[in-house]
Amino acid sequence: MKELTVVLGEEGIRTLKSYFSALQDSLPTVADAVESAIAEYGEQALREFAPTNDIDGNEVGSVSIEQGRDGLRVVYSGSDVAYIEFGTGYIGQNNPYPDEIVLNGANWVYDVNEHGVNGWVYRRKGTGELAHSRGMKPEAPVLKAFKKTEKEVPIIVAKVIHEKLG
Amino acid sequence: MKNLVNTVITQLDTLTYPVVMSVIRASYSKAVPVYPMIVVEEISNATLMALKGEERLSSVVYQIDIFSKDMFVATTLTSGVAVCREIATSVDAGLNSIFGMTRTSSAELPDINDATVSRLVLRYSGILDVKTDYMYR
Numbered sequence: 541m542k543e544l545t546v547v548l549g550e551e552g553i554r555t556l557k558s559y560f561s562a563l564q565d566s567l568p569t570v571a572d573a574v575e576s577a578i579a580e581y582g583e584q585a586l587r588e589f590a591p592t593n594d595i596d597g598n599e600v601g602s603v604s605i606e607q608g609r610d611g612l613r614v615v616y617s618g619s620d621v622a623y624i625e626f627g628t629g630y631i632g633q634n635n636p637y638p639d640e641i642v643l644n645g646a647n648w649v650y651d652v653n654e655h656g657v658n659g660w661v662y663r664r665k666g667t668g669e670l671a672h673s674r675g676m677k678p679e680a681p682v683l684k685a686f687k688k689t690e691k692e693v694p695i696i697v698a699k700v701i702h703e704k705l706g
Numbered sequence: 707m708k709n710l711v712n713t714v715i716t717q718l719d720t721l722t723y724p725v726v727m728s729v730i731r732a733s734y735s736k737a738v739p740v741y742p743m744i745v746v747e748e749i750s751n752a753t754l755m756a757l758k759g760e761e762r763l764s765s766v767v768y769q770i771d772i773f774s775k776d777m778f779v780a781t782t783l784t785s786g787v788a789v790c791r792e793i794a795t796s797v798d799a800g801l802n803s804i805f806g807m808t809r810t811s812s813a814e815l816p817d818i819n820d821a822t823v824s825r826l827v828l829r830y831s832g833i834l835d836v837k838t839d840y841m842y843r
Contacts, residue, residue, distance in 0.1 A: 622815050626769065626827045627733075627747070677733070678769060680749050683810075683829070687750070687765070 542706045563705070570704045577696050579605045579612040582689040586614055589681035589688075591624060598623050598676065616682055627678035707751060707761060708836045714746050714768060714805065721800045724792040725779055733771070741823065742774040742789055744797065754833055763833055763842075768807070770797055770828040786824030787814065794826055806841035807832040 544559060546552035586603045594600060601618025616625070711732050718730050728740040733747040747769045755763040774789040784792075794812070801807045807830035815825045833842040 622813065626771075626813060626815060678747070678749055680767075683749065683767060 566705065570701060573704055574697050574700045575612050577700050578689065578693060579614055581692055581696055582614040582685055585685035585688045586616055586681060589679075589684040590616060591679060591681070595624060595676055595679065600624075614685070623676065624679045625682050626680075628676045707753075708764065708834060709748055709751065710766065710768065710805070710834070711746050711748050714770075714801075717804050718744060718746070718770075718797060718800060721796050723796050725774075725777060725789055727793070739773065741786075742772070742777070742793060744793065745771040745773070747771070749829065761836055764836055765831070766834050767810070767829060767831045768801075770801070770830070772797065772826045772828070774824050775822050786822070787826075790814070790824050790826035794828060797828060801828075801830050805830070805832065806843065808843050 544556070546555045583603055583605050590603055591600055598620035599618060601616050601621035601624065604615050604617070605612055606615050607613075715730050715732065723742075725742055728743055730744040730746070733745050748766065749769045750765065750767040752765045753761050753763075754765045755761075772790045772793050774786040774793065776786050777784060777789055779789065779792070798809055801809070809828060810831045811827075811829040813827045815827060834840075835842070
């Protein structure tokens with residue numbers, strides 16, 4: 541906790557005014573520092589929760605910080621990250637057999653779960669090898685990172701204010 | 707620990723939708739999907755506060771997946787995307803008014819595998835008092 545000692549009187553009031561004016565002037569800088577610190581924490585948290593190996597052939601995404609319209613934002617990008625975050629759901633086409641994929645060049649990855657708990661076979665992106673899946677549930681790395689960051693915000697804010705303003 | 711999936715499904719079943727819902731169910735069911743369809747899944751259920759060794763507050767997140775194909779709404783042929791959005795309006799009102807949950811995200815996902823199916827994902831969060839069933843935002 542910062543302490544300020546002044547002598548009561550005109551001089552003391554001038555000192556206080558000057559102190560608060562300087563404090564006010566520094567607020568935008570402090571706010572920027574808080575924003576950066578939260579974004580960096582969020583980025584780290586997302587890296588922690590985002591899968592590093594492909595899941596059911598879904599390619600891993602990349603995590604970065606970007607300047608958005610309203611400030612910094614942590615971005616999770618990649619062709620398959622929506623499915624990693626929200627799961628595959630009940631989408632796709634119907635044939636579960638690898639022969640069909642090979643013979644007819646079927647281009648689906650997930651089917652509509654019509655095969656129940658038996659799952660289905662698909663071709664891995666990249667390697668092209670056949671694999672089996674029962675569907676991918678939501679991994680929700682963004683949600684997990686958000687919740688972890690949300691919890692940490694008061695601590696980050698206090699730390700930055702302490703660093704910047706003493 | 708309290709799981710609200712079945713309760714949410716039961717309540718969503720009582721709502722009025724702009725189209726006739728074919729099915730409302732939990733995720734990864736063995737049943738063949740029929741459209742329009744709503745799928746309810748619990749994404750997160752974590753202890754927020756425990757008293758004397760008993761959980762009191764849980765932080766919960768539910769995901770509602772809405773799937774639809776193009777279909778007639780009244781006499782108008784409506785795209786699956788639009789049908790999903792209309793259903794979402796009813797779902798959203800229900801989750802807010804009945805359960806007191808907060809919608810934290812809404813995403814329309816591209817479906818490269820089956821262009822005839824549209825999917826809209828809604829996520830809701832809340833803090834559930836497992837003793838009183840009160841939901842806090």
